[in-house]
Amino acid sequence: MKKEKLHFETDNDFTGANWNEVDDGYTQHFYEQNLSQFWRPEDISLQPDLNVWGILPDNIKDTYAKNLMVLTFLDTYQGDIGMPVVSRAITDDKHQQKAVLNFMAAMENAVHAKSYSNIFMTYMTTPEINDLFEWGENHPNLRRIMNLIVGAYEALDRQNYYRKYKHEDYKPELFEIVKWQAMVASVFLETWLFYSGFYYPLYFYGQGKLMQAGEIINLILRDESVHGLYVGRLAQDIFDKFPKNVQVEQEAWMNKFLLTLFDEQYGLISSMYDQVGLTDDVIRFVKYNANKALMNLGFDQHFPNEPINPVVLNGLNTETKTHDYFSMKGTGYQKMVTEAISDDDFDF
Numbered sequence: 558m559k560k561e562k563l564h565f566e567t568d569n570d571f572t573g574a575n576w577n578e579v580d581d582g583y584t585q586h587f588y589e590q591n592l593s594q595f596w597r598p599e600d601i602s603l604q605p606d607l608n609v610w611g612i613l614p615d616n617i618k619d620t621y622a623k624n625l626m627v628l629t630f631l632d633t634y635q636g637d638i639g640m641p642v643v644s645r646a647i648t649d650d651k652h653q654q655k656a657v658l659n660f661m662a663a664m665e666n667a668v669h670a671k672s673y674s675n676i677f678m679t680y681m682t683t684p685e686i687n688d689l690f691e692w693g694e695n696h697p698n699l700r701r702i703m704n705l706i707v708g709a710y711e712a713l714d715r716q717n718y719y720r721k722y723k724h725e726d727y728k729p730e731l732f733e734i735v736k737w738q739a740m741v742a743s744v745f746l747e748t749w750l751f752y753s754g755f756y757y758p759l760y761f762y763g764q765g766k767l768m769q770a771g772e773i774i775n776l777i778l779r780d781e782s783v784h785g786l787y788v789g790r791l792a793q794d795i796f797d798k799f800p801k802n803v804q805v806e807q808e809a810w811m812n813k814f815l816l817t818l819f820d821e822q823y824g825l826i827s828s829m830y831d832q833v834g835l836t837d838d839v840i841r842f843v844k845y846n847a848n849k850a851l852m853n854l855g856f857d858q859h860f861p862n863e864p865i866n867p868v869v870l871n872g873l874n875t876e877t878k879t880h881d882y883f884s885m886k887g888t889g890y891q892k893m894v895t896e897a898i899s900d901d902d903f904d905f
């Protein structure tokens with residue numbers, strides 16, 4: 558008997574995720590790394606920071622909180638659209654690549670953005686938190702940065718739709734270019750844009766202050782390092798397959814994108830850091846990280862080397878915190894262990 562086809566039924570060929578075979582020479586390694594460094598925001602108590610936070614002057618508190626708000630916006634959209642749209646653009650049968658990207662996507666908002674909120678909830682009152690979100694929503698430079706980055710993601714979102722559902726508009730060469738551009742946006746965000754926000758918590762951490770928040774930032778930073786490396790690696794594989802003329806054209810696009818973002822970053826950074834006299838210092842750190850982002854994507858650095866504030870480098874110190882791309886969790890971090898209560902626990 559002929560089976561009745563339901564109106565929504567597709568006619569796809571499906572492939573299961575087969576972890577017995579590798580998608581490529583590096584994804585399973587990134588899988589291991591990502592899972593080994595999984596952590597939860599609630600495992601780090603922020604209460605010990607309160608005695609320091611309570612005595613900080615208002616301008617310092619303001620800069621600190623606004624930085625975490627910028628990080629909140631970046632992580633929110635990296636989780637909501639950035640990582641998912643890149644994952645959707647990956648070839649259908651590369652299930653391991655998708656799994657790694659999906660895992661990273663889950664970290665961005667559910668762990669990273671949530672952690673910033675935990676810091677706000679510990680340090681600030683609800684009206685103060687609401688004002689801070691409003692500041693972020695209306696900041697002209699932050700809005701432009703979000704529009705540039707999310708714009709690259711939405712462009713890929715449209716291409717994903719064409720590829721899947723609107724074949725007459727699907728152009729494979731253009732698809733690859735837009736996919737690569739979204740990955741550039743992703744690496745710029747992860748390895749570069751985050752760092753103006755990381756600077757200030759590291760600046761405190763390097764001086765032994767607000768250590769619990771600093772510990773959280775170090776855990777986030779370690780995740781973002783791996784994310785930037787992985788997406789950068791995927792992007793390099795795509796770029797290498799472009800014909801020479803496309804490579805030249807796309808590198809020019811990337812440089813223009815970089816300088817446009819840099820201008821906006823400059824405005825954003827001075828609006829937060831002028832009041833604590835650190836703008837120039839932060840800009841040097843930001844240039845250093847922009848260079849790192851370019852290197853993750855397989856390009857030479859753009860900005861000349863300049864010395865970074867040693868206090869911030871101390872906050873990033875790999876000796877005491879074991880922060881490096883392929884290390885285990887920071888030394889101060891222990892995952893919470895729970896055990897069910899039994900009758901024995903009441904034998905005193």
Ligand SMILES: [Fe+2]
Binds near residue numbers: 781
């Ligand atoms: Fe993140």
Ligand SMILES: [Fe+2]
Binds near residue numbers: 665
């Ligand atoms: Fe990330």
